[in-house]
Amino acid sequence: MPALLIELLNRGSFAAFGDVIMLEGARHYPINQGTTERYHALTSADTADQGGQTIISLFRGQPRALPMEITIMERHPLGSQAFIPVTQNAEDEYLVVVAPAGDFKVEHLRAFLGRGFQGVNYAKGVWHHPLIALHQVSDFVVMDRIGQGRNCDELFLQTDLWLTDDSLDRARKSAT
Known part of the structure; x- marks a missing residue:
């Protein structure tokens, strides 16, 4: 089965898709x-198109097992969306599985391994899974847009591309 390469999440490799939200290297x-250390302006919300407002929600994700086929992507054309x-x-x-904003092309898919101390903010229009x-039920604070206009496009795929344990293990090993 064709495996999608999984990279470690870092600011440089993810910059084309949005921001990595983390304390290391932050102002x-x-x-x-x-008595408090302020890590300032780690990201910003881009949600004002068509009168949108920024909201904060909590998402509780169920763990997914690998191997996992990439069968759906979505994008939010009117606002950014952050997961912390x-x-x-x-x-x-x-x-994190992403592709650049604009016309979706399967050959532009990239996958990243995020860790508990890292969040992501998908730029407006970036395709993402x-x-x-992984491993357990996981909670994420999500900052995104509410308001008028259609802000979620879904694309159902038949890619034959998979996220695999082997690719995940290679990403982990590259961290050491």
């Missing part, structure tokens, strides 16, 4: 008489 400074894991555990993992939690 920060002390506030509240030095609610965990302090770096071993909590999830997968619905939430792929």
Whole structure:
């Protein structure tokens, strides 16, 4: 079965699709008489098209088993969408599958391994697979758009591309 290469999630490799939300390398400074460290402007919401508003929700993702075929992609043409894991555990993992905004092309699919200390903010119009939690039920704070206009396009695929344990293991090994 053809496996989609899974890369480690980092700011550079993900920049074409949006922002990686993480503390490492972020601008920060002390506030509240030095009792709190503020990690400032990790990402921003792009939700104002057609009078949209930014909302915050919680998504609870059920763990998915690998191998898993890529059969659906979606995009939000009127707003960005951020997923921030609610965990302090770096071993909590999830997968991100994306393709550039515009006309979808299967050959442009990329997959990333996200860890519990990393979130993502998909740029407006970027194609992405619905939430792929691994190992356990996983909670994510989600910042996205509510308002008038059609803001979710779904595309059903017959790709014969799979996320596999072998590809996941290779991504993990590249971190060491």
